[in-house]
Amino acid sequence: MTQHTFSKTIYAIQHLAFEDLGSLEDIFYQLGFRIRYFEAGIDNLTPALNYEGLTVILGGPIGVYEEQDYPFLTAEIALLKQRLADKKPTLGICLGAQLIASALGAKVYAGHQKEIGWSELGIKAIEHNILEPLESISVLHWHGDTFDLPENATLLASSALYPNQAFSIDHHVLALQFHIEVAEDMFERWLIGHTCELRQAHLSIPQLREENAIHAHALEHAAYHVMKQFLKQIQLLN
Numbered sequence: 288m289t290q291h292t293f294s295k296t297i298y299a300i301q302h303l304a305f306e307d308l309g310s311l312e313d314i315f316y317q318l319g320f321r322i323r324y325f326e327a328g329i330d331n332l333t334p335a336l337n338y339e340g341l342t343v344i345l346g347g348p349i350g351v352y353e354e355q356d357y358p359f360l361t362a363e364i365a366l367l368k369q370r371l372a373d374k375k376p377t378l379g380i381c382l383g384a385q386l387i388a389s390a391l392g393a394k395v396y397a398g399h400q401k402e403i404g405w406s407e408l409g410i411k412a413i414e415h416n417i418l419e420p421l422e423s424i425s426v427l428h429w430h431g432d433t434f435d436l437p438e439n440a441t442l443l444a445s446s447a448l449y450p451n452q453a454f455s456i457d458h459h460v461l462a463l464q465f466h467i468e469v470a471e472d473m474f475e476r477w478l479i480g481h482t483c484e485l486r487q488a489h490l491s492i493p494q495l496r497e498e499n500a501i502h503a504h505a506l507e508h509a510a511y512h513v514m515k516q517f518l519k520q521i522q523l524l525n
Contacts, residue, residue, distance in 0.1 A: 296340060299324050299344075300326075300332060302345060336363070345383055375459065376459045378461050378463075380468060384453075387462045393436065394434065398430070400431075406446065444465075452464045474503065
């Protein structure tokens with residue numbers, strides 16, 4: 288089968304039930320794609336990571352380096368290394384971006400502080416930066432780990448707290464530390480699911496809810512343009 292045969296289905300690997308494709312799912316549907324989900328730790332990820340079309344690796348609260356507690360990570364990273372070596376189209380979000388960085392040989396580690404909440408990115412002034420639609424747009428940050436920039440990666444964005452917020456490898460890999468996929472009407476799931484983390488970090492749940500109401504719609508609009516351009520880059524859209 289050729290890549291063109293596969294092109295109308297996008298595979299997505301979940302590490303946590305409520306951290307799904309969010310607004311990106313609607314975007315992909317609007318652009319004529321179907322979605323197939325795989326659950327890390329439960330499903331065999333080989334079909335997803337050997338897939339010739341686009342595979343999206345989503346977020347979750349575990350660390351790339353916690354392979355002793357979560358042995359499935361060993362196989363996931365090994366399959367991802369081969370996928371990246373084969374230059375298959377791959378999008379990573381949060382943990383997904385960290386897994387890509389690790390598979391490319393970069394160090395992934397606990398950051399100096401948690402970055403949770405809405406704020407703007409510093410979009411790098413490079414030619415044809417795919418994240419240009421996010422200029423002056425607040426995105427959702429929700430992570431405690433970070434990573435070094437992999438060799439041969441192009442840095443696309445930074446934040447005030449963490450310099451490595453997004454990178455690309457040629458045209459086939461896009462890795463985003465922040466959450467471009469959060470959907471305004473689904474954000475309450477995050478506040479419920481991550482309540483222990485939010486309380487431990489002494490963060491205001493009502494404030495996060497209010498910020499979502501202010502910023503999420505603009506992010507969804509910008510995400511459409513980023514994803515459409517990425518699909519064109521990997522030749523799944525004309």
